[in-house]
Amino acid sequence: MSDALLKVAGMSKVYTQGLLKKRQTFRLEADFEIEESRIVGVMGPNGSGKTTLFELITGSNQPTGGQVFCNGQNIHKVKYRLRDRMAIHYHQSYQVRHFSKVLPSFMLEKPNSQYPYIHLFDEPQFSTQDGYIGFMLDFFKKLRGEGRLVFLCVHPQEPFHIEIMRSMCEEFLFVNAGKVSRASDYDGLLAVDGVRDYLGKLADI
Secondary structure (H helix, E strand, O other): OOOOOOEEEEEEEEEEOHHHHHHHHEEEEEEEEEOOOOOEEOOOOOEEEEOHHHHHHHHHOOOOOOEEEOOOOHHEEEEEHHHOOOOOEEOOOOOOOOOOOOOOHOEEEEEEEOOEEEEEEEEEOOOOOOHHHHHHHHHHHHHHOOOEEEEOOOOOOOHHHHHHHHOOOOOOOOOOOEEEEOOOOOHHHHHOHHHHHHHHHHHOO
C-alpha cells in the first residue's frame, strides 16, 4: 500500500509569552490523514490557526509536537531550502515567520520529489471582474488531475465564495480556536460545531 499524500500525526504548535513565567497564548492541534489526490476546502475565523496549519504542513514553521509526512517523508527532516519541492504555500501578502532551525542543513535529507505533492492556497483574491477565477479553478483541477493534493482556504464574504467551495472541494477542514475538524462533504461541514455561526447568512445559500 502506498503512503498517504499527507499525514499530520499528533501535531501541535504552542505559542507562549514571558521569559521567567511562560503563559500559553495559543495552541493548535491537528491529527488527520489524506490518502489520495483531491481538493480540500479550508475555512475558519481569523486568528483560528489556518495559516499556522499551512506553515506546519509546508515545514516553514516548527511544530511543538507531532510530525508531518508528505508522501511518506517527514517534511521537517528535509533540507530547509528544499521543502517547497514537497509542499508549497501560496499567499498574496504572506511572509514566512522566522523560526529556529533545529539542525544544520547538512544533517537533513533531500526531498523525494522535485515538484510539490501538496499545494496550499491561502485566501486567493477571487474577482468576478476578470478571468482570474476561471484560470485559478482550472489550475486547481489540473493539479488534482496530476495526482497532487490541493488545499483551498477561503474566508467567505460573498455567495459566490460558497459556490466555489461547494463545487470544487471534495472534503473540508474547519479550523476554530486551534482545533481542526474534518468533514467529508459540504453538508457535513455545516454540521460541525461553530460553522453556521462563522458563515452567518451564507450558511443558508
